[in-house]
Amino acid sequence: MRRSLALVGLLLVVALLSDAPWAARGSSHCKHTYSEDIRPHSVTITEFGAVGDGVNLNTKAFQNAIFYLNSFSDKGGAKLFVPAGRWLTGSFELISHLTLWLDKDAVILGSTNSADWPVIDPLPSYGRGRELPGGRHQSLIYGRNLTDVIITGDNGTINGQGDIWWEWFGTGNLNYTRPHLVELMNSTGVVISNLTFLNSPFWTLHPVYCSQVTVQNVTILAPLDSPNTDGIDPDSSDNVCIEDCYISTGDDLIAIKSGWDEYGIAYGRPCTNIIIRRLIGETRRSAGIAIGSEMSGGVSEVHAENLRFFKSSTGILIKTSPGRGNYVRDIYVSNVTLADVDIAIRFIGYYGEHPDEFYDPNELPTIERITLKDITGENIKRAGLLEGIEGDNFLNICLANITLNVTSKSPWNCSYIQGYSDLVSPETCEPLKEMISPERYSDCYHLSDHLRSSSNQKKGAWSLSW
Ligand SMILES: *[C@@H]1O[C@H](CO)[C@@H](O)[C@H](O)[C@H]1NC(C)=O
Ligand SMILES: *[C@@H]1O[C@H](CO)[C@@H](O)[C@H](O)[C@H]1NC(C)=O
Ligand SMILES: *[C@@H]1O[C@H](CO)[C@@H](O)[C@H](O)[C@H]1NC(C)=O
Ligand SMILES: *[C@@H]1O[C@H](CO)[C@@H](O)[C@H](O)[C@H]1NC(C)=O
Ligand SMILES: *[C@@H]1O[C@H](CO)[C@@H](O)[C@H](O)[C@H]1NC(C)=O
Ligand SMILES: *[C@@H]1O[C@H](CO)[C@@H](O)[C@H](O)[C@H]1NC(C)=O
Ligand SMILES: *[C@@H]1O[C@H](CO)[C@@H](O)[C@H](O)[C@H]1NC(C)=O
Ligand SMILES: *[C@@H]1O[C@H](CO)[C@@H](O)[C@H](O)[C@H]1NC(C)=O
Ligand SMILES: *[C@@H]1O[C@H](CO)[C@@H](O)[C@H](O)[C@H]1NC(C)=O
Ligand SMILES: *[C@@H]1O[C@H](CO)[C@@H](O)[C@H](O)[C@H]1NC(C)=O
Numbered sequence: 001m002r003r004s005l006a007l008v009g010l011l012l013v014v015a016l017l018s019d020a021p022w023a024a025r026g027s028s029h030c031k032h033t034y035s036e037d038i039r040p041h042s043v044t045i046t047e048f049g050a051v052g053d054g055v056n057l058n059t060k061a062f063q064n065a066i067f068y069l070n071s072f073s074d075k076g077g078a079k080l081f082v083p084a085g086r087w088l089t090g091s092f093e094l095i096s097h098l099t100l101w102l103d104k105d106a107v108i109l110g111s112t113n114s115a116d117w118p119v120i121d122p123l124p125s126y127g128r129g130r131e132l133p134g135g136r137h138q139s140l141i142y143g144r145n146l147t148d149v150i151i152t153g154d155n156g157t158i159n160g161q162g163d164i165w166w167e168w169f170g171t172g173n174l175n176y177t178r179p180h181l182v183e184l185m186n187s188t189g190v191v192i193s194n195l196t197f198l199n200s201p202f203w204t205l206h207p208v209y210c211s212q213v214t215v216q217n218v219t220i221l222a223p224l225d226s227p228n229t230d231g232i233d234p235d236s237s238d239n240v241c242i243e244d245c246y247i248s249t250g251d252d253l254i255a256i257k258s259g260w261d262e263y264g265i266a267y268g269r270p271c272t273n274i275i276i277r278r279l280i281g282e283t284r285r286s287a288g289i290a291i292g293s294e295m296s297g298g299v300s301e302v303h304a305e306n307l308r309f310f311k312s313s314t315g316i317l318i319k320t321s322p323g324r325g326n327y328v329r330d331i332y333v334s335n336v337t338l339a340d341v342d343i344a345i346r347f348i349g350y351y352g353e354h355p356d357e358f359y360d361p362n363e364l365p366t367i368e369r370i371t372l373k374d375i376t377g378e379n380i381k382r383a384g385l386l387e388g389i390e391g392d393n394f395l396n397i398c399l400a401n402i403t404l405n406v407t408s409k410s411p412w413n414c415s416y417i418q419g420y421s422d423l424v425s426p427e428t429c430e431p432l433k434e435m436i437s438p439e440r441y442s443d444c445y446h447l448s449d450h451l452r453s454s455s456n457q458k459k460g461a462w463s464l465s466w
Contacts, residue, residue, distance in 0.1 A: 052085020090116025102156025125259030129177030264296025388416025
């Protein structure tokens with residue numbers, strides 16, 4: 001009886017979801033006009049003396065080509081074409097209104113000499129390098145204060161040759177924090193598409209303080225045991241859309257971040273309006289989608305759907321700590337398929353890792369309005385390890401329609417958590433047992449929006465359109 005009532009409730013909820021006003025709003029920033037022909041001017045890297053033998057260092061050729069193309073930035077911009085070949089280079093900087101285009105079989109190779117990756121200031125929202133105090137190596141492909149930048153091609157490859165960095169990391173021979181493969185900072189209108197990214201020294205794609213970022217149809221690969229090779233880390237950025245990606249790396253496939261403890265709080269730039277859809281991947285050490293642990297500028301409005309993670313440590317992960325401050329709220333994840341995953345859903349309230357001793361342990365993060373629905377899993381060890389913070393419960397955690405084949409005898413372990421659930425198997429932990437009844441819709445993120453416009457709803461179709 002209770003179960004059938006629950007089902008009716010859920011049917012209503014799902015019906016309402018299919019006409020989500022947010023969906024229309026969301027899809028608008030996923031649509032950019034992509035065309036390889038939008039740039040009226042084009043040059044090839046060989047015109048600037050580059051040699052694609054994998055041996056000659058082409059940093060100067062990239063820098064000179066981009067310097068030359070700067071003169072077209074007020075004339076519709078320009079394209080830098082990289083043909084088939086192995087183009088070894090150190091770090092170089094992009095400009096506005098530029099398309100970097102890698103042809104099929106074009107490979108940009110990161111130099112294995114750390115001196116070819118200059119050291120730049122730490123991010124203000126981190127206060128120091130993420131791994132070591134002080135500066136950090138500049139990413140192989142870097143851009144700052146830009147508008148309208150496209151990195152694309154016909155499945156060419158950008159290969160960071162990260163092994164040497166992982167070795168320096170492992171043997172304690174780094175002097176500065178490792179570089180990302182691609183970092184765009186303080187930029188608007190960024191498209192990264194149709195390429196393969198290999199073996200980043202550190203995080204692979206890092207848009208930070210950016211707006212209107214699209215990552216589409218990319219493959220990101222690094223060994224499953226390589227250290228901190230996150231796939232895509234939107235950081236203090238808004239209106240980010242990530243779709244149709246395959247990621248297999250040594251750390252989080254996607255990690256949504258916004259700065260670190262007192263530095264992130266002071267900088268105060270949230271990560272918001274993030275869409276992730278049609279993501280497939282594998283990560284033996286961490287999570288398919290993670291939020292945090294650096295979230296001190298706040299994270300909100302994350303919508304993720306149609307996800308498939310296999311042979312992974314964790315499916316969905318929220319990590320934070322006393323000292324981080326601010327919030328993670330209004331998170332909606334749906335339609336997730338898990339196979340051979342240790343922990344389907346995990347919250348870590350005491351992640352630790354602080355930039356220095358000046359963080360304020362009384363800055364407790366607010367974690368609330370997290371809705372996870374339509375999740376199935378085969379060969380899952382634990383369904384959920386949901387650890388909040390003592391005196392700072394994570395609130396309005398809503399789990400709906402979750403079916404996991406779990407091997408552990410204690411599938412859920414929850415502490416300092418409050419919320420609701422419906423149609424969850426195996427049965428949830430005590431703090432989430434209260435059913436998602438209609439009067440709870442407004443507590444459960446993304447279930448509420450639909451209730452208000454529900455009067456004309458009658459269809460019971462499961463036609464989730466996004
Ligand atoms: C970006 O803008 C900041 C602040 O105006 C400035 O300090 C910095 O030099 C600029 N960097 C580049 C590469 O334009
Ligand atoms: C994905 O990228 C490949 C090249 O890497 C291209 O052939 C294919 O058409 C792209 N698919 C979409 C949907 O853009
Ligand atoms: C692009 O190349 C990668 C690496 O070789 C490959 O795994 C992927 O399937 C290719 N993508 C497309 C769309 O051809
Ligand atoms: C760190 O600094 C030392 C001393 O200057 C230098 O020999 C070494 O190559 C540097 N390591 C890296 C990874 O750059
Ligand atoms: C970002 O760019 C704006 C305008 O160019 C500038 O005012 C601001 O200082 C920049 N911030 C950073 C962190 O570069
Ligand atoms: C990816 O490649 C496909 C096939 O060439 C093209 O239709 C599409 O517009 C490209 N996507 C982006 C975002 O560049
Ligand atoms: C769920 O996601 C899978 C891809 O993982 C997709 O094939 C399927 O159509 C999605 N279902 C719905 C209802 O959107
Ligand atoms: C539950 O989720 C599955 C996919 O995981 C979906 O096929 C099914 O329709 C959902 N059922 C309800 C009652 O929402
Ligand atoms: C899930 O586990 C149950 C037993 O707990 C088993 O009967 C069922 O076949 C499993 N489903 C799959 C697809 O393996
Ligand atoms: C549940 O979690 C608490 C603390 O988070 C831990 O002390 C306890 O051992 C866990 N229980 C199980 C069965 O894992």
